[in-house]
Amino acid sequence: MDFASARAEQKYAALAALASQAVVALDFDGTLSPIVEDPAQAHIHPDAGAVLTALAPKVKAIAVVTGRPARQVLALGGLEEVADALAATGTELLVYGQYGNEHWNSSHRAIVGPRPPVGLATFLRELPRILRKYDAADAYVEEKGLAVAVHTRRLADAQGAFERLLAPLRTAAEAHDLAVEPGKQVIEVRSPGMDKGLVVDKLVDTLGAKAILFAGDDLGDVEAFEALTAWENEGLSTLKVCSASSEESALTPLADVVVKGPDGVLELLRQLATDAG
Template identity: 60%
Template sequence: MDGSPDTRSGRGTAAPSRTAYDALVAAADRLVVGLDMDGTLSPIVEDPELAHIHPEAPDVLVDLAEVVRAVAIITGRPARQALALGGLDEVGDEIGGHGRELFVLGQYGHERWTSSERRVITPRPPHGLSTFLRDLPRLLRQADALDAHVEEKGLGVAIHTRRLPDPGAAQARLLEPVRRSAEAHGLITEPGRHVVEVRTPGIDKGVAVHRLAEELDAGGFLFAGDDLGDLEAFTAVRDLGERGLAAYLVCSASDEESALRDLADEVVPGPDGVLELLRRLTADIRASR
């Protein structure tokens, strides 16, 4: 194997990262690769509805899928939106042609689409969401954040502060009032990179990782993410590692968010770095066979 991780573990030692990477390559036949979308496959942009995935991502994903058990996009976005912004219908067609499966798990795992079933399975909107939305303009006004972009997702809502003059300060003002209102309506709050999301409880990316690992009888799991919304997935993959699976965590780093750096086996520079890692992994798996 001629490749090696370029950026070592946030824990400050090269050996654990090298060992974990080698184990991942060895487990390729039963390896599941899970990927966040925004900030991981897609660059962060001011308008979240224009966050198309990296133009090189489709080819990289198809190539990767040939050498692993399955590829899964696990995102906070609605599944249909992720499919559209990623051109994932077409990617799924190509992956299916190689006898592999692409999963798109939207809204933190509440929604499911696969390249074999080709339909989005989604639950009903959570009880309390409609009343929370009626209360939201008041919360925005009180937090001096009326110009925040409100993205309704069907099963939740994302409040983006990126367009405001001081997005970090606006998010900080919003977080507690939004959290209190969400709890009163039976919902949970998830902060991210200049965004506060409110959604139904019960499923998160960690639950999605565990379910996927069990369904596919995974022998290894790689997950790449970029912010706090991926923390549960990181914890789940680390738990799988403690159970004996090959486990590898990748932080798609930015100047805005550093919560995952110290938990990762490898830190890469945003979507470009994620794609380079996936290319390297694909090449190393092929070289090992």
């Protein structure tokens, strides 16, 4: 583990000591699952189930907080099977999909979420014209029900296309009262009013947590890191973990711990299971 400072190392030790009252919240893509060109192939790291099962008896709850639809991440992550293993330890698995607009838990196993935002259908009709205009007609468009994601990763000039599209997609989204969430060569347009920071607040409030760890890798996790900072100021023990890659560095200066991708995240969680008080 690469602690950002001696203070960060102290924060890890404090969280480990409070593990039984801690929530461990984890992004999916780039954190539990390696980044791949085809989002439909982003399966969870093969060691993740065993690591989470070993950690579960030591913590209050484990949550997966993702921009993906909850149903999709349950399938890609094999999370129902993980939930079965966690249930044997008495620990609940929580899944928040589409930045918290959808919720699933291992007790009730039903996905709860709102209707799609009103302006999304109109935005989708306009999208092909925008893609053609900005020389990105072959970008992969992923419809998520409550959101749409435009992936440029497969294009020859992936980063250039991302940069050309960001401003016009933001303008079109705002015209329909939609929010924009940029990521690693992907621009997601979705309903406003929910983000991963609000999910962090909900986890702390509803579970009565005294400590929380959040691990993420992308711009969509910034709000979660900011929420942890706010809770730290309220006296909670917190730990911000960056799953680092060569593609995105926005979280690195905000993190207490920087690890190398999903392998590093799971190594940290193994260590936490060992160190937990």
